[in-house]
Amino acid sequence: MKSTPLLEVQDLKKWYATDGRFFSRGRQYVKAVDGVTFEVFDGEVLGLVGESGSGKSTIGQTVLRLTSASSGAIRFDGQDITSLPRRALRAVRERMQLIFQDPYASLNPRKSVQETLLAPLKIHRLKLTREERDARVAEALRVVGLRPEHAHRYPHEFSGGQRQRVVIARALMTRPKLLVADEPVSALDVSIQAQVINLLASLKQKLGLSILFISHDLAVVGHLSDRVAVMYLGRLVEIAPTAALFGQPRHPYTEALLSAIPEVDGATRRERIVLTGEVPSPRNPPSGCAFRTRCRYALPACAIETPQLRVVSPLHFKACIRDDLELQPATEQISTAKRTFAQEGEV
Numbered sequence: 001m002k003s004t005p006l007l008e009v010q011d012l013k014k015w016y017a018t019d020g021r022f023f024s025r026g027r028q029y030v031k032a033v034d035g036v037t038f039e040v041f042d043g044e045v046l047g048l049v050g051e052s053g054s055g056k057s058t059i060g061q062t063v064l065r066l067t068s069a070s071s072g073a074i075r076f077d078g079q080d081i082t083s084l085p086r087r088a089l090r091a092v093r094e095r096m097q098l099i100f101q102d103p104y105a106s107l108n109p110r111k112s113v114q115e116t117l118l119a120p121l122k123i124h125r126l127k128l129t130r131e132e133r134d135a136r137v138a139e140a141l142r143v144v145g146l147r148p149e150h151a152h153r154y155p156h157e158f159s160g161g162q163r164q165r166v167v168i169a170r171a172l173m174t175r176p177k178l179l180v181a182d183e184p185v186s187a188l189d190v191s192i193q194a195q196v197i198n199l200l201a202s203l204k205q206k207l208g209l210s211i212l213f214i215s216h217d218l219a220v221v222g223h224l225s226d227r228v229a230v231m232y233l234g235r236l237v238e239i240a241p242t243a244a245l246f247g248q249p250r251h252p253y254t255e256a257l258l259s260a261i262p263e264v265d266g267a268t269r270r271e272r273i274v275l276t277g278e279v280p281s282p283r284n285p286p287s288g289c290a291f292r293t294r295c296r297y298a299l300p301a302c303a304i305e306t307p308q309l310r311v312v313s314p315l316h317f318k319a320c321i322r323d324d325l326e327l328q329p330a331t332e333q334i335s336t337a338k339r340t341f342a343q344e345g346e347v
């Protein structure tokens with residue numbers, strides 16, 4: 001990992017006016033993302049995890065400028081892209097690509113793989129000769145573990161895992177530096193998830209790609225990420241290198257997510273922390289620490305001020321007022337599974 005941030009997100013906010021009008025009286029906002037700061041370094045995978053509705057997809061969409069930020073700043077490859085006009089954005093988008101959840105929905109059933117892969121070159125108006133275009137198609141298929149003859153097939157001729165490979169190949173056609181992968185394996189069978197995660201790991205290695213890897217599943221995130229950022233109700237509550245987050249979690253919400261990862265067979269049972277109650281609405285979040293309504297360590301002081309992210313050890317940040325807690329780490333089995341999983345299976 002080099003130390004240049006490829007992506008810098010600074011105090012990002014994305015609020016939606018719930019009545020559709022921003023300036024009316026008594027308006028309410030869904031604070032989907034409410035003051036998030038992080039960076040993704042060159043060649044790094046940053047995992048972004050949190051329950052459904054915590055704002056992960058909104059961050060991905062905002063980073064890619066598919067939706068505009070309410071406030072804050074986004075810098076990509078040294079350039080402030082927060083309010084770049086449409087024309088200038090096209091050149092930036094070439095270098096950042098999105099992969100999302102459902103490979104069925106994201107591929108056109110009437111287009112061959114070849115046509116699908118060539119589409120981004122047209123959108124970005126890349127002037128390549130026919131030979132260069134064909135070479136790129138062949139290269140993209142090879143990198144994702146498909147064969148050259150797959151170029152002439154249609155989506156229905158592939159398995160779910162292969163379809164997600166086609167989606168990834170399409171994202172690589174413009175030779176991006178950053179992939180935003182939003183729940184890229186959530187629609188796949190568990191047996192196929194490992195293959196796709198290993199493929200992403202190999203792309204990071206072979207192509208030096210940076211990946212913002214979004215998932216609601218901390219186990220999945222742990223397999224691939226160099227660092228993990230944990231979100232709760234629109235804010236980051238902890239961010240740390242993966243081994244530190246799994247081995248020495250510092251936020252009660254992270255502890256609960258770790259304890260919910262299913263045990264490997266034969267592992268010693270540990271206490272599972274059940275988060276009671278629904279996730280509060282981001283329209284009306286609790287005062288102070290938004291997690292306090294489900295936190296078993298909450299004190300009256302937690303209702304007063306919203307804890308800010310602060311450093312607890314190098315590269316490890318948490319947003320919790322209590323420093324006296326001994327939190328339960330992931331089990332040894334889960335930490336070991338993480339290492340072996342990444343080596344399993346051919347890509």
Ligand SMILES: Nc1ncnc2c1ncn2[C@@H]1O[C@H](COP(=O)(O)OP(=O)(O)O)[C@@H](O)[C@H]1O
Nearest residue numbers: 016030032051052053054055056057058059282
């Ligand atoms: N276009 C929108 N209008 C209003 N609210 C939205 C919109 N998009 C997302 N939200 C709300 O923002 C919150 C975060 O959503 P999202 O980013 O999709 O979360 P996640 O990806 O973590 O599940 C949710 O409460 C969601 O209902």
Ligand code: SF4
Nearest residue numbers: 289292295302320321
């Ligand atoms: S600030 Fe309080 S409520 Fe929030 S996570 Fe820490 S202990 Fe729990």
Ligand SMILES: [Mg+2]
Nearest residue numbers: 056057058182
């Ligand atoms: Mg989402």
